Amino acid sequence: MRLLIYLILGYLIYRVVRTVVKQASQQKVRKTDAPPLQADDVMIQDPLCGIYFARRDGVALTHEGRTLYFCSESCKEKFLAKYTRTD
Numbered sequence: 001m002r003l004l005i006y007l008i009l010g011y012l013i014y015r016v017v018r019t020v021v022k023q024a025s026q027q028k029v030r031k032t033d034a035p036p037l038q039a040d041d042v043m044i045q046d047p048l049c050g051i052y053f054a055r056r057d058g059v060a061l062t063h064e065g066r067t068l069y070f071c072s073e074s075c076k077e078k079f080l081a082k083y084t085r086t087d
C-alpha cells in the first residue's frame with residue numbers, strides 16, 4: 001500500500017516537472033520565434049536623393065526586376081516619374 005502512494009506521488013511530481021519543462025521550452029521557442037531584425041536593420045541608400053536609411057523604414061518598389069528602397073513615398077513617386085514613361 002505504501003508503495004502505491006509513492007508511485008502516485010512520483011507520478012504527480014513527474015507530471016508537474018513535465019508541465020514546467022514544457023512551458024519553459026515553449027517560452028524559449030516563442031522568444032527565438034521573433035522575426036530576425038538584423039536583416040531589416042541594413043542601411044541602404046536611396047537611389048534618388050542619396051540618403052542612407054534602415055531598410056525597414058524604406059518604401060519598397062520593384063523596378064525592372066529589382067527591388068529598390070526609397071526613404072519616402074515622395075522619393076519613390078519622383079523616381080517613378082523619372083524612370084517610367086507615361087506615354
Ligand SMILES: [Zn+2]
Binds near residue numbers: 049070071075
Ligand atoms: Zn529620398
